[in-house]
Amino acid sequence: MTIGENSGPPAPSGPPELELRPPRHRVAPGARLYWAARAGAGWLLLLAVQIGWWILAGGVTGWRVAGVVATVVLGAAHVTVMPRWRYHVHRWEATGEAVYTQSGWFDQERRIAPVSRIQTVDSERGPLEQLFGLSNVTVTTASAAGPLKIHGLDRDTVERLVDELTRTTQANQGDAT
Template sequence: MTVADQRQPALELRPPRHRVAPRATRYWAARAGAGWLLLLAVQVGWWVLAGGATGWRAAGVVATVVLGAAHVTVMPRWRYHVHRWEATDEAVYTQSGWFDQERRIAPVSRIQTVDSERGPLEQLFGLSNVTVTTASAAGPLKIRGLDRDTAERLVDELTRTTQANQGDAT
């Protein structure tokens, strides 16, 4: 066993244990729905300003409604089943995405900062995000859609754990 093996526990990339808050599905649906409604409003406005119905405009509106409804219905549930997180004394694990899925791990000894943030819509849904920054070229680990209390506990726990860890955070 080398000196490096003695210092760092063996970490394996694995699925994290915890799901995000169930309310995250309503938040994701609301965000997606707002985008589809904006597109639909532009299409209907164009339709009215252009002087009425044509086959192509009507087909475009119908396609927008069908695709939007499918997206708002399927995507939040799919994301909820994929998005996971876990923090241990050794590492932070994340899994996110829905089409393009990503699984990441950051050893606690490499953590440089831990932040939380809530946008206006997230505040409305009682959700928070936690960002764990490391020196990794892949960028920070983001845990989105946590219950506000869970996010606060996670930030406190990671802050205590990283302060107690003697790693060099590089």
């Protein structure tokens, strides 16, 4: 026998080995505007509180002016940079073998769930998401890490994805545990 020669029976061929890799699809372009609107609403609320405090406390002080200016500058930067950054990072993909997700902006996460482990597939959209024509998909598995969430997809994509995952999951003979 020579080195590299296999003397035993051939190795059993099992399911393909899944690789944690970047997913192929971006979220809907409208997600950028949605993320900007949500962030902007939060900054506007903070600004309103600061201005209300300024009016009720009476008098202009350097600290109050500095606080309002800082809020406006930080808010503008956040509303401008964050949606673009998230759009660049957030990705998803569903194949016959697995669902891949990548999300975050400072704290980025990449996850994979084999189709055989999928227990439920849900879609949802909140009131603000409805205004922007967006929906979300949640893929629940038996993982202790929790469900995979894909945010910021257009409604048609969500309907197709949920249908596809439902069919693929039903056709798969996995135990979903």
